[in-house]
Amino acid sequence: MLRKIKRLFDMVGVDTIIIKNASMPFIDENFFYFTGREGVWEESIAVVKEDGVFTISSPLEEGDYVYKTKEERDRILRSIVEGRVGVNEERLSHKDYSHLKKLFGKLHDIGKEIKLLRAVKEREEINKIKKAVRIAKSIADEVDFHGKGERDVKADIECMMLRHGVKPSFDTIVAFGKNSSKPHHVSSNKKFTYPVLIDLGTRYKNYCSDITITHPGRHLRKYEVIHDALMLAIDLMEPGTRARDVFLSVDRYLSRYGIKMIHALGHSIGINVHDGLAINSRADFVFEENMTFAVEPACYCKNFGIRIEEDVVIGKRKARIIL
Amino acid sequence: MLRKIKRLFDMVGVDTIIIKNASMPFIDENFFYFTGREGVWEESIAVVKEDGVFTISSPLEEGDYVYKTKEERDRILRSIVEGRVGVNEERLSHKDYSHLKKLFGKLHDIGKEIKLLRAVKEREEINKIKKAVRIAKSIADEVDFHGKGERDVKADIECMMLRHGVKPSFDTIVAFGKNSSKPHHVSSNKKFTYPVLIDLGTRYKNYCSDITITHPGRHLRKYEVIHDALMLAIDLMEPGTRARDVFLSVDRYLSRYGIKMIHALGHSIGINVHDGLAINSRADFVFEENMTFAVEPACYCKNFGIRIEEDVVIGKRKARIIL
Numbered sequence: 001m002l003r004k005i006k007r008l009f010d011m012v013g014v015d016t017i018i019i020k021n022a023s024m025p026f027i028d029e030n031f032f033y034f035t036g037r038e039g040v041w042e043e044s045i046a047v048v049k050e051d052g053v054f055t056i057s058s059p060l061e062e063g064d065y066v067y068k069t070k071e072e073r074d075r076i077l078r079s080i081v082e083g084r085v086g087v088n089e090e091r092l093s094h095k096d097y098s099h100l101k102k103l104f105g106k107l108h109d110i111g112k113e114i115k116l117l118r119a120v121k122e123r124e125e126i127n128k129i130k131k132a133v134r135i136a137k138s139i140a141d142e143v144d145f146h147g148k149g150e151r152d153v154k155a156d157i158e159c160m161m162l163r164h165g166v167k168p169s170f171d172t173i174v175a176f177g178k179n180s181s182k183p184h185h186v187s188s189n190k191k192f193t194y195p196v197l198i199d200l201g202t203r204y205k206n207y208c209s210d211i212t213i214t215h216p217g218r219h220l221r222k223y224e225v226i227h228d229a230l231m232l233a234i235d236l237m238e239p240g241t242r243a244r245d246v247f248l249s250v251d252r253y254l255s256r257y258g259i260k261m262i263h264a265l266g267h268s269i270g271i272n273v274h275d276g277l278a279i280n281s282r283a284d285f286v287f288e289e290n291m292t293f294a295v296e297p298a299c300y301c302k303n304f305g306i307r308i309e310e311d312v313v314i315g316k317r318k319a320r321i322i323l
Numbered sequence: 324m325l326r327k328i329k330r331l332f333d334m335v336g337v338d339t340i341i342i343k344n345a346s347m348p349f350i351d352e353n354f355f356y357f358t359g360r361e362g363v364w365e366e367s368i369a370v371v372k373e374d375g376v377f378t379i380s381s382p383l384e385e386g387d388y389v390y391k392t393k394e395e396r397d398r399i400l401r402s403i404v405e406g407r408v409g410v411n412e413e414r415l416s417h418k419d420y421s422h423l424k425k426l427f428g429k430l431h432d433i434g435k436e437i438k439l440l441r442a443v444k445e446r447e448e449i450n451k452i453k454k455a456v457r458i459a460k461s462i463a464d465e466v467d468f469h470g471k472g473e474r475d476v477k478a479d480i481e482c483m484m485l486r487h488g489v490k491p492s493f494d495t496i497v498a499f500g501k502n503s504s505k506p507h508h509v510s511s512n513k514k515f516t517y518p519v520l521i522d523l524g525t526r527y528k529n530y531c532s533d534i535t536i537t538h539p540g541r542h543l544r545k546y547e548v549i550h551d552a553l554m555l556a557i558d559l560m561e562p563g564t565r566a567r568d569v570f571l572s573v574d575r576y577l578s579r580y581g582i583k584m585i586h587a588l589g590h591s592i593g594i595n596v597h598d599g600l601a602i603n604s605r606a607d608f609v610f611e612e613n614m615t616f617a618v619e620p621a622c623y624c625k626n627f628g629i630r631i632e633e634d635v636v637i638g639k640r641k642a643r644i645i646l
Contacts, residue, residue: 022413023597024493025348039509040494059585060506087417090345094420095412095434111418155485162478170347171363184383186362262382274346 001036001122002052008117009050012110015083017048020096028091029272030114032206045073047080054080074103086110115276119268121290125207126313129269129292132209133311133322135164136202140213145196150174150187153198161202169201169208169273180214180305183263183298195219195304201273208273209322210294212309219304225257226306229297233265233279234312237293237319243283250297251281259299266295269311287314324359324445325375331440332373335433338406340371343419351414352595353437355529368396370403377403397426409433438599442591444613449636451530452592452615456634456645458487459525459532468519473497473510476521484525492524492531492596503537503628506586506621518542518627524596531596532645533617535632542627548580549629552620556588556602557635560616560642566606573620574604582622589618592634610637 008017019034021027023042031046032038034053044057056076057063065080067073085104087097088111101107121129139160145153153174161168175185180197194217201210216223229250236246247265254261264283268275269292277285279293291314298307312319331340342357344350346365354369355361357376367380379399380386388403390396408427410420411434424430444452462483468476477497484491498508503520517540524533539546552573559569570588577584587606591598592615600608602616614637621630635642 024595025350025352026414027348029348040507062505089418089421090416091349092417093413094410094415094417095432097417097420098412109418151488155482155488158485159478159482162481165474165478182385184363272347 001034004117004122005034005048005053006050008110008113011113011117012086012108013084014086014108014110015049016081017086017110018077018081018100018104019046019048019088020092020100021045022093022096026093028088030088030091030118033118033271038206045077047077049080049082056080078103084108088114116285118270118275119277119285119291120288121270121292121313125270126290126292128205128207129209129311129313130322132166132169132202132204132207133211135161135166135204136200136209136211137323139164139202140198140200140211143198145174145176145192145198147192149189149191150176150179151189154187157198157200164202166202166204169203169210172201173197173199173212175305178303181300181303182305183300183307193217195306197305197307199307199309203273206271208269208271208275209311210269210273210309211311212296212307214306214308216306217304219306222257222299222301223306223308225254225259226297226299226308229254230295230308230310233295233297234310234319234321237287237295237312237314238317239287239289239314241287243277243279243285243287244281246287247279247281247283254297254299257299261297262300263296263298265297266293268292269294287319289314289316293319324357327440327445328357328371328376329373331433331436334436334440335409335431336407337409337431337433338372339404340409340433341400341404341423341427342369342371342411343415343423344368345416345419349416351411353411353414353441356441356594361529368400370400372403372405379403401426407431411437439608441593441598442600442608442614443611444593444615444636448530448593449613449615451528452532452634452636453645455489455492455525455527455530455532456534458484458489458527459523459534460646462487462525463521463523463534463536466521468497468499468515468521470515472512472514473499473502474512476515477510480521480523487525489525489527492526492533495524496520496522496535498628501626504623504626505628506623506630516540518629520628520630522630522632526596529594531592531594531598532634533592533596533632534634535619535630537629537631539629540627542629545580545622545624546629546631548577548582549620549622549631552577553618553631553633556618556620557633557642557644560610560618560635560637561640562610562612562637564610566600566602566608566610567604569610570602570604570606577620577622584620585623586619586621588620589616591615592617610642612637612639616642
């Protein structure tokens with residue numbers, strides 16, 4: 001991690017980075033990225049400097065520094081923070097921003113740089129993602145939905161995750177029949193019928209997987225179109241290719257069938273299930289080795305939807321599906 | 324809800340309130356409070372006006388207004404928003420704050436007023452909280468921890484929640500032996516031994532419960548002290564009493580036994596498990612009928628901890644434990 005932090009400081013002109021969690025659920029995932037800690041860490045702060053990362057916490061957590069009052073917290077903060085201060089404006093409440101500004105003057109937004117840093121994974125991070133994907137796939141293979149309601153299948157899946165010692169990386173989506181036409185369907189009491197769309201992900205040691213399987217029933221032809229779109233996307237995701245171009249190629253392919261994508265073709269995965277990069281028509285980043293993505297072409301018709309989602313690692317020459 | 328919104332607008336000098344969710348997990352629970360919706364609602368906006376509440380969402384959700392681009396979203400926003408604009412600075416990222424400021428000029432922080440509004444519950448809200456508490460208690464009664472590891476017991480508990488059709492309102496804490504001395508212990512492989520501390524909560528139709536049981540083993544005397552502190556607190560939580568005074572009374576009582584509270588004596592519960600009010604030494608709010616709290620006196624020694632937590636509703640004359 002220190003090597004990556006060194007790279008980050010080379011990119012941005014700041015001397016100290018402050019990552020501050022508010023109360024749940026306003027927890028900046030970068031806190032865990034930089035510190036490697038697990039748990040809740042409400043109202044805790046990670047101070048990132050070139051020579052190390054320090055945590056400041058309430059007595060509820062075991063931070064490197066522990067504060068009892070906000071005044072004490074600010075005293076500790078003042079004693080560690082040096083020079084120009086960087087923050088992540090997307091993950092800092094305006095209230096905390098105002099307070100830090102009062103303490104340290106001008107704050108520099110380095111959210112974009114942190115996103116880019118996080119996009120390229122270390123070997124260790126990729127291994128955790130692979131493990132998360134494998135658990136998700138083994139659960140998707142095992143789950144039995146015949147004769148059950150959406151909500152029961154969702155409970156079955158999430159219980160299996162807990163038994164594997166992992167958590168859902170997001171609320172599992174189980175959609176039967178017409179409900180599959182809603183991308184973010186909230187599972188109901190609806191009884192099993194085809195198509196069956198299941199979007200699930202696990203979080204293993206802070207790292208996320210995100211896969212979707214659709215059992216298309218009689219909509220096999222549409223399924224094949226989406227499957228081919230997925231293969232096309234993955235074939236195009238080579239190091240050096242611009243993300244937008246991959247989106248546009250898949251979009252063009254799907255448009256031949258009258259299918260219009262209503263969400264991104266994919267997104268980076270990592271410590272967050274949407275880890276910062278989206279593969280859409282405006283994506284100007286370039287694929288690099290060791291980036292990790294969920295790729296999810298889909299079509300949503302009036303009475304059914306089909307989505308197929310695989311997680312991939314960008315290799316030296318091409319993207320590989322995590323099996 | 325409209326009656327409560329009317330009361331809110333009487334308290335604050337604004338014409339429109341904007342609640343904006345960022346991406347997960349930066350979702351402002353007030354979005355669900357004002358709209359009554361369930362689900363994810365990333366990058367969605369609730370616009371609250373005296374005559375109604377409107378949702379603006381991406382095509383992934385079924386908002387009253389659906390936007391495809393950010394420009395479209397802003398156009399819709401401009402067409403609904405009128406007059407002075409209120410926001411909740413604690414739950415709005417600095418990035419979104421800056422953007423809204425560009426669109427609407429000065430923004431007024433009404434976070435404190437929303438907190439106060441939410442503190443006093445409607446009958447319907449109390450019923451949901453009661454249901455959430457009852458499910459939590461029935462699970463706490465049922466769970467078997469003998470001979471198991473912390474992580475397995477945690478999985479058992481959370482599976483039981485899923486079977487009941489509810490979710491954990493926070494990461495369940497299961498702590499055996501020495502681990503009970505850490506308030507926010509992350510469950511490990513540690514095998515069953517006394518004391519057993521289990522802190523669990525459920526979320527039922529958006530509303531949270533939060534209870535803690537401790538099986539003290541040989542530390543029964545300390546347990547009784549904490550139990551008496553809990554009863555003392557609940558007896559004191561009458562309408563009209565200042566929260567700080569309750570904290571100080573309990574603190575004084577515990578200090579006779581050399582016990583120092585290292586966290587608040589309790590917190591309001593509602594749509595969020597920490598719903599905005601904390602009963603601590605600085606709490607200057609006054610208890611009112613229909614407020615709901617989790618009360619959790621505790622002691623943390625070197626080798627064990629004891630915490631007992633009950634959820635209460637403030638009635639006309641006194642607080643009542645939800646059974």
